[in-house]
Amino acid sequence: MFFFRKLNRTRIWQFWGGLDALYLLWYVSSSTRLGKVPFWDDLAVATEVLKEHGTAALVMVMINWGLQLSIVVSAFLFLFQRKEAKWLGLAQIPLRLVFVVPSFSVLLIGAYFFPGYNPLMMLGVIVLSEIIKGWSLCAIRNDPR
Template sequence: MNKKSVFLFWAAMDFLYVLGFLYFNLSRGRIPLYDDVLSFAQVNLQFGENLLTLFFVGSMLLTISIPVTMWMLFRQHPWARFVAYVQVPFRLCFSVPSLSFIPWVISLFQLKQALIMIFILFVSEILKVISLYKVDVRQKEGR
């Protein structure tokens, strides 16, 4: 596989995530991100305030960064790989697989075993990192 096809594949996966995110929110009459901020502001933050805030901010940063990464991968921007690598721990923490169709497959097969879902999430991220790394190595070797 060449760099362009790998980057376009992962850009398409991010695009699929963005479409799903928008559909999920708009079909419920919610304004994406805005209603999330309003809901968070209404939460009683007495217990675990700092941790909850940290999780919310991390989740929002990931959600906002995915369309940015999508655009960077689509344009084959030199920093796209770096941004995608930085997203990996956030994707793992918030269970947002890079293979964006995975949640639909899980719901289709009604998988409920947490261990299997965690395994699939890790495999998704490993595949992304390896594929992006390999095209970088091949490019530097002149292949």
């Protein structure tokens, strides 16, 4: 029980907000390192893909862009302790699984530095991280603020 008393909403939300911010920092730095303009060059590539693959690709790209935008918003909501963070964080879970964007963003960084990882194991760890996030957002007691 001691473990659960130490985990309160403030700490959990700072943790998930920090990981969202880390994901965004990693994304921007990776794009910049490759000589790309973050988000803008990805939009240009997506436009080319859409020309070749049509409506289904358009839907997937729009959903993915929605997820990326929601990660920016959730980082701020979690870090500023807004109650909407819980619902946005929970709503992101299925999309994060579909697009393989783990909430525990350190997994992406690890995959970069250890390219020989087992993809099935990585997928399992991503699923586990989303389960932990969902549990932590629903089960941890709220601060009386």
